[in-house]
Amino acid sequence: MSESDGSAGEQPTVLVVEDEEELRRTYELWLASDYEVLTAAEGEEALELVEDGVAVDVVLLDRMMPGLSGKETLSEMRDRGVGAKFAMVTAVEPDFDIIEMGFDAYLTKPVDEDRLRDTIDSLRSQEAYSDALDEYTSLLAKKETLKTRKSEEELAESDAFAELETRLAELEAELEDADSGAGDDAGFVAALRSIDEGTQRTEPEES
Incomplete structure (x- = not known):
């Protein structure tokens, strides 16, 4: 050590x-x-x-x-x-x-x-993020990791991945419906989502 x-x-x-x-x-x-x-x-x-x-x-x-x-x-x-x-x-x-x-x-x-x-x-x-946003960023990291390593067919067939996406959607709604004190958090969720979408668009195809 x-x-x-x-x-x-x-x-x-x-x-x-x-x-x-x-x-x-x-x-x-x-x-x-x-x-x-x-x-x-x-x-x-x-x-x-x-x-x-x-x-x-x-x-x-x-x-x-x-x-x-x-x-x-x-x-x-x-x-x-x-x-x-x-x-x-x-x-x-x-x-x-x-x-x-x-x-x-x-x-x-x-x-x-x-x-x-x-x-x-x-x-x-x-x-400094809320617990909900903490969970959201953690799940989003897992989603991005799996999308870069698994085929679309494997993702579509996975119940675990479907549950992950469902939970992400629930957390997005929870954060975006939060009161004005959580407004910055909701904005951050939108930013994370746009980054995720950009990653999907730019992910290189495997030869």
């Missing part, structure tokens, strides 16, 4: 949970200038860290690790009330099982520095 030279409390804290030492060091090197970076080589080590009361803002989780998997580590952290944002950073191709996972972003390796930083910045910006 290690951390950057930044003073505690002055920078947001990112916990990198990755069993490959070279990747842990690479992510830490990329992030250390702007974040306090903590690292763990396995899920159990990460759980011990948060159990000791270390405050974490964003957790980057590999899915396939010795001992506890990333999915199990994520579930344990959620159960223990860890209030961080979670991004899966993994070589595992996403399948429909990701719909039931409690992550906020899903990155498929290899990941470059800009994409990793952009994801962390985006997750950090969500901290």
Whole structure:
């Protein structure tokens, strides 16, 4: 376990949970200038860290690790009330099982520095959102991930994907019907929807 030279409390804290030492060091090197970076080589080590009361803002989780998997580590952290944002950073191709996972972003390796930083910045910006918008952004990330990896036929045949789209529509309606105090949230939902639609239009076709 290690951390950057930044003073505690002055920078947001990112916990990198990755069993490959070279990747842990690479992510830490990329992030250390702007974040306090903590690292763990396995899920159990990460759980011990948060159990000791270390405050974490964003957790980057590999899915396939010795001992506890990333999915199990994520579930344990959620159960223990860890209030961080979670991004899966993994070589595992996403399948429909990701719909039931409690992550906020899903990155498929290899990941470059800009994409990793952009994801962390985006997750950090969500901290003040309402619970409904939190759920909306999480589900939208899962929808976008599946749409880039599954064929239209597979999506159409999936009951889980249909339920995801139904829940997204319910959340959109809930946020857009909110009172004036949530007006900014509703506008953000519209912006997210337009980004999602733009992603669908520009997604390159596989050869």
